[in-house]
Amino acid sequence: MVRDRYPAYIGWDTFEKIQAMLRDNRAEYVRLKSRGVPRDGAALLHGITWCGECGHKMVVRYKGGSQYVCNHLHMQYGHVVPVCQTLRSAAIDARVADAFLEAVAPAEMDAWSEARRVECQADTALRRAEEQQLERLRYQASLAERQFNRVDPDNRLVAAELERRWEVALSELRRAETALAQQTTLGRTAEPAKMEPRLRAQAIAVGQRLPKIWADPRVSREHRKALLRCLIDKVILRRTGRDATAVRIVWRGGEVSELLVALPVNALAALPRGREMEARVVELALAGMRDMEIVRTLTAEGHRSTRRDMRILPTTVQGIRLRHGVKAAWHCTRWPPVPGWLTVTDVAARLQVPEKWLRERLRSGVIKATLEASGRYLLPDRQDAMNALRQLRAGTVSKVELTPGQHEKVGHHYA
DSSP states (O other): OOTTSSOOSSOHHHHHHHHHHHHHHSOOTTTTOOOOOOOSOSOTTTTSEEETTTOOBOEEEOTTSOEEEEOHHHHHHGGGSOOOEEEEHHHHHHHHHHHHHHHTSHHHHHHHHHHHHHHHHHHHHHHHHHHHHHHHHHHHHHHHHHHHHHSOTTOHHHHHHHHHHHHHHHHHHHHHHHHHHHHHHTTOOSSOOOOOHHHHHHHHHHHHHHHHHHHOTTSOHHHHHHHHHHHEEEEEEEEEETTEEEEEEEETTSOEEEEEEEOOOSSGGGSTTHHHHHHHHHHHHHTTOOHHHHHHHHHHTTOOOSSTTOOOOHHHHHHHHHHTTOOOTTOOOOOOOOTTEEOHHHHHHHHTOOHHHHHHHHHHTSEEOEEOTTSOEEEEOOHHHHHHHHHHHHTSBSOEEOSTTSOOOBOOBOO
């Protein structure tokens, strides 16, 4: 192939970039270690996860729930080597998505600019010191030359020593000049890398809108994955216990973020502080605390449940309490009423709709309402809110917003 002989449709750099994108879009994890094109799957980090134990690329398995699995060695050597890691994806995906949204926030843009300014100041100081060192070496070489020229040729030993010093000074000067020239060639400059004001304003605007765009149910999974890949090169996962995973995010620029993600478990005994939490529940219950008060105390002390969202529910406290035989009559998990707000049971009775229908739409986000730390949903006790829910039940609207500070307006209408 001979380049630049005929007019090209695209430049050579563009051609190589397209070829690299095509290779990366091929899901050949074993041979090419590529990421593959984003697909419509529940796992948000599909194609960019790597095992922190053996270093191989992880795959996604949806049987039994979305999971990241490292089975490379198991596939290579059969049953001789077990599966390296199997990690539930929901909690990991949520934490990485939060880190991504934090990275594109306007505050991060300011931090990046400040970091670049400090870095450039350090580069300027270092370059100035190197230039001063180069001037000193030039003076030493010039001084050695003058001393050699002034010596009496008959003093051969003195002349030989001065000549040797002169050669050493010239050698050090050449090395310093070469090093400084190489750094200049590599493009190290004292000027900070500045973003154009128009582009910076656009980036800040996108960063402000991105959390809302990310939460929009109309945004597909493929789009979310493509957004993540704009900034994240790979995510390295390593289980550190039955209930936690160490997550290392390698960003496109080479920076690394270290996270620790708590994972749901199957039993209270699997939690590191499970026994401590159980004993604490019994202690507080015997001391006369109600279940809701125990929930708040445990949450403040840093305890968590086995649930996916890690929240401790009054029913969890009730189960522990009853298992240990603490059955005081006034102990209950019933929540106190909140003036101006209705529970799901109250709304279902008022609208004459199944309670299950309301809870399913609250969990899926079709109905957005206030969610307490106890796990209870609260809906405003107003006529316009009830009318919006009736319209949703009738199928004339697709979404209802009932959170504080929002107008209880209907969402997007069906065509």
